[in-house]
Amino acid sequence: MSTPADPVIKPLPMRTAFFVSDGTGITAETFAHSVLSQFDMPFRQIRLPFIDSIDKAHLALRRINETCAIDGQRPIVFSTLVKTELSDIVRTSQGLYMDLIQTFVEPLEQELGMKSMHTIGRSHTPADSAEYRDRIEAINFSLAHDDGQSNRNLSQADVILVGVSRSGKTPTSLFLAMQYGIKAANYPLTPDDFIRRKLPPALLPHKDKMFGLSIAPDRLAEIRHERLPDSTYASIENCRYEISEAEKMMQREGVRWLSSTTKSIEEIAATILQEIKTEQRSG
């Protein structure tokens, strides 16, 4: 007998998507998300990282085929396996095999007139490279210069984010450091600064590196309420005052700024990066 809570339509079993990689699988996964998000349906997602031997490739193959049997429909397999002896194994699964690397490497080999290296785990910079050390150094720098903690070596900063408390400075700074190796300091604009009507003195020599974050007062009040409920700090009146003063100050001082209200830290970071540099080299 059917109760009122029974679903009227039995949902289709969920499709499974596998992210198979010889490394961390982060690239495969992030990228596959973009592709899957084009479809208005949920996917059960399974990460299979560090598939770097024939044995592990066979285990991955078995797991995919077992899932196919259980689901009763083909899994989607996103693979960044580079070595052909590994991808040739996983490719034979009953899933829909999408080769994220080889699909583009082949036309590139033609265009560049050279063979690819078929190396493994090159999707991220190795831990002993200068680029990797720069990233770690940038993370340490950004942490040490979070929230105006230190004025030491501000001249080494690539960018200095300013804005009122909880406008998004800290996560953006860390993201810039982690993703791009950018040394991003951040500095709060506080009611003290608004009364003095001047930027914090330590920042004055670095105006060209400053970038402001603003935010809609109601969103700011919401975020601050989560932190300190029912405080003056979080009140909408105070948020309106601080934002209005901060925006006036940035305008007066010629500091570029953007609103973080509807932007993710990725979007804020990419916008800032466009302002401070648009070209990079890699080798």
Add this chain to the structure above:
Amino acid sequence: MSTPADPVIKPLPMRTAFFVSDGTGITAETFAHSVLSQFDMPFRQIRLPFIDSIDKAHLALRRINETCAIDGQRPIVFSTLVKTELSDIVRTSQGLYMDLIQTFVEPLEQELGMKSMHTIGRSHTPADSAEYRDRIEAINFSLAHDDGQSNRNLSQADVILVGVSRSGKTPTSLFLAMQYGIKAANYPLTPDDFIRRKLPPALLPHKDKMFGLSIAPDRLAEIRHERLPDSTYASIENCRYEISEAEKMMQREGVRWLSSTTKSIEEIAATILQEIKTEQRSG
């Protein structure tokens, strides 16, 4: 007249690679790096993010074609443009066009028996989604629980990293939070703990969430020397002692651990994630 410093062989002009996106371009860029790294040559890299209008698509097209003329060879164009009215414009450039999304969306439409949404900027979670808020909350949590700063709410942590000073706990915690929305606390193992021969008391109720990081003593000494040159803290003898004691303690207490010596934070994070959870759902 030629001076001894002149290069004997004139290098080929560098190829330019464009990363064109309607959003931040981060997915396009990270992914294209994996593909380009399969070739043993440098690429000049230009990011063209936020190409979200017909006008901007025409500007991108012009920039690519100008670069083609200047370089005297075809640029490589990696695109994650989703809307066909935009990709149709950039696709006509003189560069080699690689459509990172459509290439996989088409076979998926067939497999899934449904049309894709052709939406824009879906590669990252929108700033107002629950998933995004969880990530920001995780970043704040990880920062508040960096280096044993706070024992409050340790029960809310998804993972607690332990290890000696400078073994890689902080950047790994932040990466876990930022990339996966994992609440990652981290806690130092110090000489005090080694003398007491016990884990820090605050951690004892949370043993199942603990994950240790170790590191080769000579690498640790190198990292510590950069921070505090010629200190006892950084001396190889002290590093050997701390690492040996930390590893003994983790073994005694049954804490899983790995060596961070040659691993990037991505690799450490992916390994930890495999231990604590291998499946995720998304909608």
